[in-house]
Amino acid sequence: MSAGSRFVRACLRQPVDRTPIWLLRQAGRYMPEYMAVRKHHSLLDICRTPDIAAEVTITAAERLGVDAAIIFADLLLPFTPMGLDFEFLAGEGPVVHSPVRTAEQVRSLRTDRIDELNYVARAIEKVAAHFSAPRADGDQLGIIGFCGAPFTLASYMIEGGSSRNYIETKKLMYGDNAAWPMLMEKLVTVLVGFAQQQVEAGADVIQIFDSWVGALSVTDYRRFCLPAVTELVRRIQSMGVPVIYFGVDTASLLPAMAETGTDVIGLDWRIPLDQGWKAVGTGHAVQGNLDPITLFAPEEILKDRVREVLAAAAGRPGHIFNLGHGIVPGTPVENVIKVVEWVKEYGAL
Ligand code: CP3
Numbered sequence: 001m002s003a004g005s006r007f008v009r010a011c012l013r014q015p016v017d018r019t020p021i022w023l024l025r026q027a028g029r030y031m032p033e034y035m036a037v038r039k040h041h042s043l044l045d046i047c048r049t050p051d052i053a054a055e056v057t058i059t060a061a062e063r064l065g066v067d068a069a070i071i072f073a074d075l076l077l078p079f080t081p082m083g084l085d086f087e088f089l090a091g092e093g094p095v096v097h098s099p100v101r102t103a104e105q106v107r108s109l110r111t112d113r114i115d116e117l118n119y120v121a122r123a124i125e126k127v128a129a130h131f132s133a134p135r136a137d138g139d140q141l142g143i144i145g146f147c148g149a150p151f152t153l154a155s156y157m158i159e160g161g162s163s164r165n166y167i168e169t170k171k172l173m174y175g176d177n178a179a180w181p182m183l184m185e186k187l188v189t190v191l192v193g194f195a196q197q198q199v200e201a202g203a204d205v206i207q208i209f210d211s212w213v214g215a216l217s218v219t220d221y222r223r224f225c226l227p228a229v230t231e232l233v234r235r236i237q238s239m240g241v242p243v244i245y246f247g248v249d250t251a252s253l254l255p256a257m258a259e260t261g262t263d264v265i266g267l268d269w270r271i272p273l274d275q276g277w278k279a280v281g282t283g284h285a286v287q288g289n290l291d292p293i294t295l296f297a298p299e300e301i302l303k304d305r306v307r308e309v310l311a312a313a314a315g316r317p318g319h320i321f322n323l324g325h326g327i328v329p330g331t332p333v334e335n336v337i338k339v340v341e342w343v344k345e346y347g348a349l
Contacts, residue, residue, distance in 0.1 A: 018343075
């Protein structure tokens with residue numbers, strides 16, 4: 001773990017010289033450099049080719065001047081070694097061809113081929129080697145590995161893709177007392193192994209994406225998800241790295257999400273950062289939470305919102321500046337770079 005990294009220090013609520021910043025989906029279709037690579041390779045080719053995944057990761061971090069690089073990969077990669085075929089269709093997003101709807105299908109999911117995901121670790125090794133020396137300001141750039149959370153991954157497996165109401169997911173969750181816990185357990189097994197590979201390869205921090213957990217009531221979150229995420233968080237922390245746990249539309253879930261024991265909670269943009277921090281408690285760091293669509297706003301508004309987020313954090317140790325969800329295609333790159341520069345200027349502590 002990089003002790004000389006303001007990003008890692010902030011995850012641990014240690015004092016830093018200024019608020020660290022990185023951005024959700026910092027390598028993506030809004031960035032011409034990414035689109036140039038994407039012209040010649042599919043999304044999955046990029047993910048599965050360590051040289052290219054490392055290049056895309058490094059280019060985005062250096063172009064933006066952020067304090068951490070998130071490895072270029074996707075939440076759904078573990079589906080392949082579990083025996084579930086999927087693809088990304090242009091305009092439609094991910095499609096799982098035989099969605100998991102029965103206990104029998106859950107039973108047949110494999111957990112013994114995690115090694116096949118090793119290409120992500122190989123890419124992390126390359127990124128870690130590239131950033132092994134401190135930067136000009138003496139700070140060690142942080143390297144973030146990631147995985148999906150059990151609920152969010154289960155929702156893609158069961159719905160067969162993105163969803164609005166999560167009807168099939170909730171049917172399995174409520175209706176099958178054996179299948180749901182078995183699915184959660186299998187996902188935790190695979191995700192722990194996947195995270196382990198990433199940590200051994202040089203990831204300083206692991207972020208768990210529970211992007212769609214906001215679809216759940218507090219009661220259902222506690223009953224059907226909290227035990228599995230808590231287990232996942234605890235086992236990743238035992239590898240010696242801090243964990244960031246992020247979800248969208250989570251205002252009502254934050255106190256329960258904090259009970260996982262995660263080091264950092266990623267806040268979505270709907271809740272004022274100080275309220276979100278209060279809800280998770282001062283025993284956790286927070287990451288967030290500028291609305292990514294303000295990147296389309298006039299400069300004065302954008303700058304105002306950046307300062308609002310910093311003001312809400314009030315210089316307390318344990319704030320990592322980020323967006324409240326991912327950068328969307330069409331976002332002006334120059335506005336993203338401005339935000340990074342403003343945080344460096346106004347986030348001095
Ligand atoms: O720079 C980075 O952020 C790292 C790369 C990254 C990707 N996916 C690459 C990608 C990360 C962190 C993810 C995580 C991911 N994947 C999430 C959680 C993030 C969040 O926003 O909450 C989710 C829900 C997925 C699943 C997924 N992957 C979907 C729903 C889609 C389609 C969405 C769309 O905009 O079309 C993807 C595709 C995907 N993964 C893209 C990228 C850059 C865009 C498609 C492309 O390049 O062809």
